[in-house]
Amino acid sequence: MAAIRNVVILTGAGVSAESGVATFRGPGGLWEGQRVEDVCTPQALARDPALVHRFYDERRAKLASVAPNPAHLALARLDAEWPGELLLVTQNVDDLHERGGSMRLIHMHGELKSALCAGCGHREAWEESLPPGCECTVCGAPLLRPDIVFFGEMPYRMEAIERALAEADLFVSIGTSGAVYPAAGFVQTARYHGADTLEMNLDPSQGSGWFAESRLGPAGVLVPEWVEEMLA
Numbered sequence: 001m002a003a004i005r006n007v008v009i010l011t012g013a014g015v016s017a018e019s020g021v022a023t024f025r026g027p028g029g030l031w032e033g034q035r036v037e038d039v040c041t042p043q044a045l046a047r048d049p050a051l052v053h054r055f056y057d058e059r060r061a062k063l064a065s066v067a068p069n070p071a072h073l074a075l076a077r078l079d080a081e082w083p084g085e086l087l088l089v090t091q092n093v094d095d096l097h098e099r100g101g102s103m104r105l106i107h108m109h110g111e112l113k114s115a116l117c118a119g120c121g122h123r124e125a126w127e128e129s130l131p132p133g134c135e136c137t138v139c140g141a142p143l144l145r146p147d148i149v150f151f152g153e154m155p156y157r158m159e160a161i162e163r164a165l166a167e168a169d170l171f172v173s174i175g176t177s178g179a180v181y182p183a184a185g186f187v188q189t190a191r192y193h194g195a196d197t198l199e200m201n202l203d204p205s206q207g208s209g210w211f212a213e214s215r216l217g218p219a220g221v222l223v224p225e226w227v228e229e230m231l232a
């Protein structure tokens, strides 16, 4: 393996689990006992906006009581000290990476602390609850919705992510089950372009076989260890 300069890191719900943010799949996960189609699709929003808005209001409110854990902090340290290119792509809609200090960050599935106008596409910072019918500050339409990428919608910043993957020397996936595309396919894209690949997860993800190396354990332990190695 040639020297590593360009690094792309993908995170999922597992990186925030030790902060007390629920993951999606598995026991105690958000999708357990909840049909994804009821809260995370454009059809659900059209059918029962109050239910969908309330689901994300509850999760937004929860952010006040959680804090970044050692994995978020270690990734922020790597961002600050890594001399080459680095891009952190998160599927998470919490704000723990930025609160941990990460700067080069893309929220590909949207953000709890943001509202999206379904009329004009404007996105604005949003801290409080977001009942259906709030007006967009740009176009005035009462169409603000949670700024979450629902199933069937295009994730954010895919061009920038694809570009970074094509130039990556190392692709690292942390705390994601590998169940949701396109993120689940990033490892294949990175490999295709010649990157080395590393997965860190509590247990093998659905895409484990694609990674050159898998480290199993809690992100709060594995990620700080890996960052030490990278910066040594």
Ligand code: OAD
Binding pocket: 011, 012, 013, 014, 015, 017, 018, 023, 024, 025, 026, 029, 040, 091, 092, 109, 148, 149, 150, 151, 174, 175, 176, 177, 178, 179, 180, 200, 201, 202, 203, 204, 205, 217, 218, 219, 220
């Ligand atoms: P999942 O809940 O599918 O997977 C979380 C992964 O993290 C699992 O593989 C767990 O084993 C692992 N895990 C749990 N605790 C961990 C820990 N302490 N350290 C390391 N790993 C741990 O969550 P995602 O893969 O992020 O999309 O889910 C992907 C997308 O599915 C989400 O972004 C969401 C959901 O539908 C949207 O809402 C748009």
